[in-house]
Amino acid sequence: MPELPDVEIFKRYLDSTALHQPVERAEVKSRTILDGVEARQVQSALENRQLTETRRHGKYLLVRLDEGEWLTLHFGMTGGLQYFKNPERDPLHDRLLISFDNGYHLAFDCQRMLGSVGLVDSPEELIERKDLGPDALELDRPAFHERLQGRRGMVKPALMNQRIIAGIGNVYSDEILFQARYHPKTAVKDLNTTALDALFDAMREVLQTAIDCRADPDRFPDSYLLPHRGEGGPCPVCGGEIEKVKVSGRGTYYCPACQLAP
DNA sequence: AGTACCACCTGACGGC
DNA sequence: TGCCGTCAGGTGGTAC
Secondary structure, rough: OOOOOOHHHHHHHHHHHHOOEEEEEEEEEOOOHHHOOOOOHHHHOOOOOOEEEEEEOOOOOEEEEEEOOEEEEEEOOOOOEEEOOHHHOOOEEEEEEEEEOOOOEEEEEEEEOOOOOEOOEEEEEEEHHHOOOOOOOOOOHHHHHHHHHOOOEEEHHHHHHOOOOOOOHHHHHHHHHHHHOOOOOHHHHOOOOOHHHHHHHHHHHHHHHHHHHOOOOOOOOOOOOHHHHOOOOOOOOOOOEEEEEEEEEEEEEEOOOOOOOO
8 A cells, every 4th residue: 555655665665776877668568557648658758858857746756857857656456666677577467567678667557557657847736736735744744734623523533644745644644643542533723733743743753764674564663553453453552352354445454542533 | 716526557455 | 165245445427
């Protein structure tokens, strides 16, 4: 489930592998993933160019092609990148394959095809087109308050709303609320300034820690919920049972003892 | 404005 | 054994 930390790791992976290599050819293997572009546009945008720069906004990865357009990658739920030389390492659900002059390939792998590939003239164009809020790690404390204050709904859907803040999904919203000790169904209007501050701190802490752990749950601190995510499992703080509920349609894990009822 | 529900999509899993 | 329903979840559409 690629959320902000996962996409940040993809960005660093691409930066350390495929950047500044002349592209020999590009092949769109599944048209389903194309977002408002034709396969030939993607191919001609890539061929005989280089990937010169990357940026991340929320769950989107943008890749600049020479000094021109930007390729946009969204990983849906099962997407990822693979850089390899041996064709045997081409991932099973390869949807876009970029081949470089040096004999290496970069595959955009996406099993469930919920991801997307597009082209924009600038990162700002993508943000505008998708109506994305500021990136969760770029946004400062006053802006966080401003974007949440006055909202009527529950805190978990607000954190997950990409128009309010970009980058947080189902898994990390649970972790942020666990670390901040707020119940996922807490009404945003019931969070006072101090509570919003605590939520902001937890958001930054969780996202940065996840990046430092290379978004690998096995590396996460013992005090994190994510590695124990599952119904009935022990809470890493109090040892009580983790419960599962639905919050606006999403499977939500929390500790009823640590995260007080709204 | 917010929520509920559906669809997209594939693969895993449990029940019978 | 195999068939079927359900679930996972990011996004986006519709209805209320």
